[in-house]
Amino acid sequence: SDTFIAAVYEHAVILPRAAQETVSPEDALALMNKNMDILEGAIKEAAQQGAHIIVTPEDGIYGWVFTREAIYPYLEDIPDPEVNWIPCTDPTRFAPTPVLERLSCMARNNSIYVVANIGDKKSCNSSDPSCPSDGRYQYNTNVVFDSEGKLVARYHKYNLFMSEEQFNYPKEPEAVTFETHFGKFGIFTCFDILFREPAVVLVSELQVDTVLFPTAWMNVLPFLTAVEFHSAWAMGMRVNFLASNTHNTIMSMTGSGIYAPDGARAYYYNMKTEDGRLLIAELDSHPRLSPASPPAVSWSSYASSVEKCIPDERDFSGLIFYDQFTFTELTKPEGSITICQKDLHCHLSYKMAEKREDEVYVLGAFDGLHVVEGQYYLQICTLLKCKSTDLSTCGQPVETAQTKFDMFSLSGTFGTNYVFPEVLYSDVQLAPGEFEVLNDGRLISKTKPTKPVVTVTLFGRWYEKDHL
Numbered sequence: 001s002d003t004f005i006a007a008v009y010e011h012a013v014i015l016p017r018a019a020q021e022t023v024s025p026e027d028a029l030a031l032m033n034k035n036m037d038i039l040e041g042a043i044k045e046a047a048q049q050g051a052h053i054i055v056t057p058e059d060g061i062y063g064w065v066f067t068r069e070a071i072y073p074y075l076e077d078i079p080d081p082e083v084n085w086i087p088c089t090d091p092t093r094f095a096p097t098p099v100l101e102r103l104s105c106m107a108r109n110n111s112i113y114v115v116a117n118i119g120d121k122k123s124c125n126s127s128d129p130s131c132p133s134d135g136r137y138q139y140n141t142n143v144v145f146d147s148e149g150k151l152v153a154r155y156h157k158y159n160l161f162m163s164e165e166q167f168n169y170p171k172e173p174e175a176v177t178f179e180t181h182f183g184k185f186g187i188f189t190c191f192d193i194l195f196r197e198p199a200v201v202l203v204s205e206l207q208v209d210t211v212l213f214p215t216a217w218m219n220v221l222p223f224l225t226a227v228e229f230h231s232a233w234a235m236g237m238r239v240n241f242l243a244s245n246t247h248n249t250i251m252s253m254t255g256s257g258i259y260a261p262d263g264a265r266a267y268y269y270n271m272k273t274e275d276g277r278l279l280i281a282e283l284d285s286h287p288r289l290s291p292a293s294p295p296a297v298s299w300s301s302y303a304s305s306v307e308k309c310i311p312d313e314r315d316f317s318g319l320i321f322y323d324q325f326t327f328t329e330l331t332k333p334e335g336s337i338t339i340c341q342k343d344l345h346c347h348l349s350y351k352m353a354e355k356r357e358d359e360v361y362v363l364g365a366f367d368g369l370h371v372v373e374g375q376y377y378l379q380i381c382t383l384l385k386c387k388s389t390d391l392s393t394c395g396q397p398v399e400t401a402q403t404k405f406d407m408f409s410l411s412g413t414f415g416t417n418y419v420f421p422e423v424l425y426s427d428v429q430l431a432p433g434e435f436e437v438l439n440d441g442r443l444i445s446k447t448k449p450t451k452p453v454v455t456v457t458l459f460g461r462w463y464e465k466d467h468l
């Protein structure tokens with residue numbers, strides 16, 4: 001069919017009382033059942049509203065369990081989907097798997113695809129030289145059940161985030177896809193989104209239509225807040241993207257959404273209360289075939305054609321999330337300005353509705369390797385509001401703004417084809433339908449921006465440079 005209805009659930013996970021202590025398998029299952037009780041409510045509601053598929057978050061069933069031993073009682077031995085198994089109707093076929101059984105039944109009883117994140121365990125012995133000393137591999141794992149409850153996908157997270165010492169890396173990245181009558185799906189988890197494998201492979205080589213993305217994402221302004229970055233990835237990669245985040249304001253975890261290539265269809269960001277939220281929206285099954293599908297972009301085309309930038313004595317540098325940017329201030333209410341760092345030249349044309357005395361904006365450029373909490377090579381052009389009128393605060397996280405723009409157009413001489421366009425308004429709000437990327441690489445406002453701008457950014461990932 002042409003469209004389908006997608007659901008994502010942002011879940012305020014009930015955490016284990018003491019994540020460092022080892023509990024009995026009964027206590028582990030009791031906690032997982034408490035979380036699954038809540039997920040079941042969301043799954044039922046989504047199915048009632050006609051959703052074909054629902055995504056639930058990373059760590060959504062047992063929370064954050066920090067040691068290898070402490071997570072063990074929560075894990076199940078998840079078979080390869082090729083075994084063709086409906087745990088709901090055949091629960092004893094493999095070793096005890098009460099969580100798989102319950103998830104399978106939730107999918108089957110509500111006739112909806114269910115995506116969940118749980119832990120997989122695989123025993124090994126000394127015949128395998130890389131077998132861990134405790135005799136098992138433990139994986140951060142996504143599972144997908146179809147609307148009859150059959151296990152159709154299993155994915156082991158490849159890019160573990162720093163603190164996930166409870167899990168092992170799979171030996172090779174897994175590019176997991178499955179077909180449905182509403183399009184081809186790919187799946188990966190959280191930190192995977194910053195790397196080429198398997199995320200980019202799923203889209204560029206395996207041509208999936210929709211990405212399923214369970215996450216436990218800690219927000220970092222100005223570029224890596226969940227709703228901002230995930231919607232930008234959907235636009236840059238030209239896929240649908242179903243992001244389900246955990247909700248825990250103490251950890252800065254909030255921000256889920258249903259994103260199409262041309263913008264968010266629904267999203268949720270809430271740092272004020274501890275409420276979860278079900279989102280439901282309609283999407284094109286094959287977004288690339290849609291007439292509204294954005295064209296392929298030649299990212300550096302426009303910026304390479306404008307005059308080169310000449311270093312100016314008023315340029316200055318500042319840190320954004322530990323990366324040293326080169327900045328120049330927007331001193332006039334409107335104009336065209338350029339800033340460079342190494343090979344990256346960034347160009348901005350803009351017009352403010354009014355130049356306020358109490359707010360300062362800069363144009364910034366960064367071309368280099370980010371090295372904190374993981375290493376990845378970035379090329380970034382950004383228009384952003386500084387925290388105060390003191391230029392030394394430029395780059396620090398800012399959530400609110402009052403300056404309205406009449407228009408903006410941002411471009412850069414990117415060396416990579418992987419550029420994610422971000423527009424963030426005041427109070428961490430997205431701007432669906434209000435901006436677009438032209439095929440010459442300009443990120444432009446389509447209409448007069450309706451809210452004050454916090455940042456407009458072209459976030460480029462240069463995968464080939466990571467290992468040089």
Ligand SMILES: O=C(O)CCCC[C@@H]1SC[C@@H]2NC(=O)N[C@@H]21
Pocket residue numbers: 159160161189190191192194216217218219220224373
């Ligand atoms: O557990 C994960 O895989 C999610 C981590 C994502 C965190 C994002 S990516 C880098 C940045 N650092 C943070 O603390 N939050 C963001």
